[in-house]
Amino acid sequence: MKVKIHDLEFEKMIPFEHIEQRTAELGQTISKEYQNSTPIFVGVLNGCFMFTADLLKQVNLPCEVAFMKLSSYRGGLESTRSIREDLDLSVDIQGRHVVLVEDIVDTGNTLRYMVDKLNALNPASIKVCALLYKPEAMEHDIPELQYVGFEIENKFVVGYGLDYKELGRNLKDIYQLVK
Ligand code: PRP
Numbered sequence: 001m002k003v004k005i006h007d008l009e010f011e012k013m014i015p016f017e018h019i020e021q022r023t024a025e026l027g028q029t030i031s032k033e034y035q036n037s038t039p040i041f042v043g044v045l046n047g048c049f050m051f052t053a054d055l056l057k058q059v060n061l062p063c064e065v066a067f068m069k070l071s072s073y074r075g076g077l078e079s080t081r082s083i084r085e086d087l088d089l090s091v092d093i094q095g096r097h098v099v100l101v102e103d104i105v106d107t108g109n110t111l112r113y114m115v116d117k118l119n120a121l122n123p124a125s126i127k128v129c130a131l132l133y134k135p136e137a138m139e140h141d142i143p144e145l146q147y148v149g150f151e152i153e154n155k156f157v158v159g160y161g162l163d164y165k166e167l168g169r170n171l172k173d174i175y176q177l178v179k
Contacts, residue, residue, distance in 0.1 A: 003175060005168045010158055010175035014150060019131070019160060019174065020054070022149045026129060027058025030099065030147065038062045039097040042089065044114060045069040046169065047103035050161040051131045051149075055101060066091045072110050083113050093123045100144070103161045104132040108140035115144050132157065132174070152176075 002011050030039075038061070043052040045067050056065060069087035098118060105111050111128060118126055129147035136154040158164045159171035168175070 002178065003168075003171065005158060005164045008164060009178045010164075010168070011178050012173050013152075013157065013176040014160075014174040016160070016172045019051075019149070023051070023054050023131075024058045026147050026149060027055055027060070030055075030129065031058075031060040034061055034063075034097060034099075037097050038064065039099050040064045040066060040091060040093060041099045041101050042093075042118070043067045043101045044103075044110065045087065046071075047161045047163070048101050050169075051103050052101045055129065064091065068114070070110055070114070083110060089118075089121075093118060093121050096123050098123045098126045099147075100126060100128045102128060102130040104134070104157070105130045105142075105145060105148075106134050106137045108138045108142055111142055111145065112140045115142060131160075132162075 002009055041052065041056060041063060043049065043065065046069065052065065066089055067087065068089050070083050070085055072083050100114055102111060115126055126144050127146045128142070128144045130145060131149040133148045133151050134154050135151055156177040157174055158168035159174045161169050163169045
């Protein structure tokens, strides 16, 4: 099935059923690894909103959730180098176990920025859970990236929270650009 968003056409790549199944596995793994602690999940808005909601439903632990808002694409297809901070973290993470939640890690610039920023606040630990990861596009070594839903090709994707010029975030499945 294809969808048109603005001027571009996208085809279905990951159906929601697969996202759901993989998210349940990630939730189980995280629940085991954080047994006996109360982690804070920190979502990076906007793209993370659907994944964060579905992931937390699969986490069987006492846990907190907070959000930050950063942006790097500014509506285009390519990641930009500059990161704009739109909303800061409102909780104290000192001494806490933090799980950063991302919809996608592309160049890794956003994640590098986030991990450095949060590390400066002296958490007990930081690990990252990303639904999508593009190994070919990655420009950084980020060992905190411990939980990955799907490794994907270096293609532009939308849906399930991800946008093209702000549209497409409401699509239930994930779609890739048709060349
Ligand atoms: C996307 C995505 C990640 C980042 C990944 O956010 O949600 O945060 O880009 O790209 P990178 O690894 O190259 O830094 P975007 O800036 O599009 O903002 P959004 O979440 O509001 O869509």
